[in-house]
Amino acid sequence: MKNTRNFCIIAHIDHGKSTLADRLLEATGSVSERDFQNQVLDDMDLEREKGITIKSHAIQMLHEVGSEKYKLNLIDTPGHVDFSYEVSRAIAACEGALLVVDASQGIQAQTISNLYQAIDHNLEIIPILNKMDMPSAMPEEVKDQIVELLGCKREEIIEASARTGMGIDNILDAIIHRVPAPKGDPEAPLQALIFDSVFNSFRGIIAYFRIFNGTMHTGEHVRLFNTKKQYYSDEIGTLGMKLQPQKTLSAGDVGYMISGIKVAREVRVGDTITNVENTCAAPIDGFKEAKPMVFAGLYPIDADDYEELRESIEKLQLNDASLTFEPESSAALGFGFRCGFLGLLHMEIIQERLDREFNMDVITTVPNVSYKVYTRKAELIEVHNPSGLPDITKIDYIEEPYIMANVITKSEYLGAIMKLCIDKRGILKNQVFLSTDRVEVTFEMPLAEIVFDFYDKLKSISKGYASFDYHECGYHEADLVRLDILLNGEQVDALSTLIHKANSYAFGRRMCERLKDLIPRQQFDIAIQAAIGAKIISRETIKAYRKDVTAKCYGGDISRKRKLLEKQKKGKKRMRQVGNIEVPQSAFLAVLKLD
């Protein structure tokens, strides 16, 4: 145990965590040259394409220093704010954290939020100044920031480049000498914390755990402390580039267990594994379950695919416990599911994974946050869906969730950012200059306002120089109305939104304009109207098209023509028939891309 080190890599998005992990894997010979590719741990197609980490990845490296052999368990974490709960899981399994800071960017919002999580868990922090190879690196300035933030010594910061390999040896050294070896008693009753689980179609659920006390063997009866269910550990082992079965693992080790579990819900991340015969007295303090922040309806494009969609979402959930869903129905779209997501990126990823991994084409409706509706009878109803709003006459008041948003920016963009936050109903809570030209502002604002286009706007007004992080901070009363959209006089429930009254007119107008662009012309005129209650506040018309025919059809090229029409037909299939109007998928998310 004294030669084991458990550590995670944390940072703001894109500061180079996964690339640094590559270098560490290389330096310790943990990945063969043949298997190597950039950001090798980002093994999901989507991660590779988007160039971001979505899920934490744990891997064991073996490293020799002199005659000493070390087991280094690394967990690479995602940087995007939607996935910050992944970071908290990784942190719970480690004694140390590499805090990576991009030398050209400096401390950013997630650097701070992830760091605080690590400090809360008493992890040893090793600050790393990455991307030193970049001409725009500002080592001295960023070191000042780090020293200020951590209260560490300047010499403790390791200069590195995950691109060139600079500083990698120093980092390995620091991991061995600065990260404490795990404590714990191998002889005590088993206590292992499940920090992640993945689904494998051949082997079922694979639980990743960290043993805090006791010893675990292949082929013994274990119990999950919270669910109280018992399992037989068919296989346990360590996490190399491939799974490496072991006979025993003991206190301090990170490993996996396969036990024929097929249902993801049974393996709760945060639960404690213990031994049936020699049960521990108390579970390890787990962590809070990830709580969905945004809700949206997912509907199959083809109504017949409802059951298939359910199965697909269930399978995704096996790998992604933060995804929640319950059946719902819509007058416009039929049967579907109300899903809860961690944020918009998470929602986008789920939608893409459904498409790629299950070939499920879905319509996603306008996302919203969850509201607390207090009725005149003093009941509290949680509303996840605009159409779930009780009748106006029955509502006493509505509360919406608020967040504390921390924005770090160069001071030149401060004015524009302040204006953005205030436009989004934010209230300035705090403002600190981190250095002469960098400032951190804290706003309290409605979560609903950041769900839509806050992040994109923030990026564009700050030319990418502002970063942003948030956490929930309770509910406040809000003056909300439901804005409905009517197509040829018929209300389309899937396009309804709950919106702050003050913004509703402008919003309704923009919705109509946007839908006019997104809904293709059809063989009749289409009236698009926005309404609040019975009152129409905006209207646009899509004129009927009159021509849809290829003039020439000869030279005998009938095949091409047939294929063109077959394609046209398929294109239509991807649209959803609402009344007799064909509405494309994109229209249901129109609201996200307003102006």
Place this chain on the structure above:
Amino acid sequence: MSHLYIHIPFCATKCPYCDFFSLATQKWHSDFSQALEIESKLRSKECRDSLRTIYFGGGTPSFPETTELELMLSAVRKHFSVSQEAEITIEANPDDINSEKLQEWLAMGINRLSIGVQSFLDADLQYLGRRHDASKAQKAINEAQKAGFSNISIDFIHGIPGSTVESMMQNIEMAAKMRVQHLSMYSLTVEEGTILSKHIAQGKTANIVEDFQAELYIKSCEKAEEVGFAQYEVSNFCVPGYESVHNSAYWNGASYIGLGPSAHSFDGKSRRWNKSDLIAYIKGAEKGKIPFDSEKLSSIDKYNEYLLTRLRLLEGISLRDMEKQFGAEALAQFRGDIAKNKYQEFFVMENNSLSLSRSGLLLADGIIASLMKG
């Protein structure tokens, strides 16, 4: 009865809107006709009965020397049996037409001319980048008639930016006045990858306006009828009795052989198309192997093609014929599809045939797609 198409892949210059397979070159003309001679021989077995039509299309069949055409046609006559009263058409550019050529064509047995007039308006012709002007087009028609051609078709392109309803009406009146037998009218389409589409994207050329084209289409059809041309297909009109036998074959599911690069063939079961590559064609012929792709039609493909060809015809789908070809069950299903189709108002049911109304023809692609299977 069978039909034969010969693709002449040469043009004097390339028109900016065109996406047909053709090369603007003087080279390879004779290599090509020799290759075509070989292909005729190689493929003679594919057709046992006699040819009812032969069609020189392109490209610009009037562009190469007549001797090349003669070589090709005699090869066809040598390897296929050609019916006595075969319709033999050549597509010709007004530019290329002169009394000498006309006589040579007649002597070869060509009895139908399809002249690429496009418009009798110089501004239109300029937009289209054509080499001829309006007076040349008129002269070409006159000369052809003088030479003795009594089955002449002309092509119009309508909806050209800058043109008006009036100018199109004048075009059609002129066609009637000049007593041509057949009229093809196409809306200008901007095909991907053409110079025209590039110029439009760059803002160098005015774009087409679809609503204007729709209006023009209806008015042109009415006008054509008014002056004596009966419509028989989405884009085709004729003095009764002068339907293009060759093109009708495509729309009626007849089998045909296409010779030359990019030419399509159909034997009732499969479609094949020679590759759109002149050099590969010539080289292939030398080795006795014409490069092509093909596709065997499934029963769904056949059904879909049936819909797409027949519904373009004014005659429409004869329900009896559909039953004969696809069976009673398919017919019953078709009736069901029609009953719940959302384009109801565009269907015309008459004499146990289903066809599309005029505004229906304008939406034919969408309507046909909505009825297709699979």
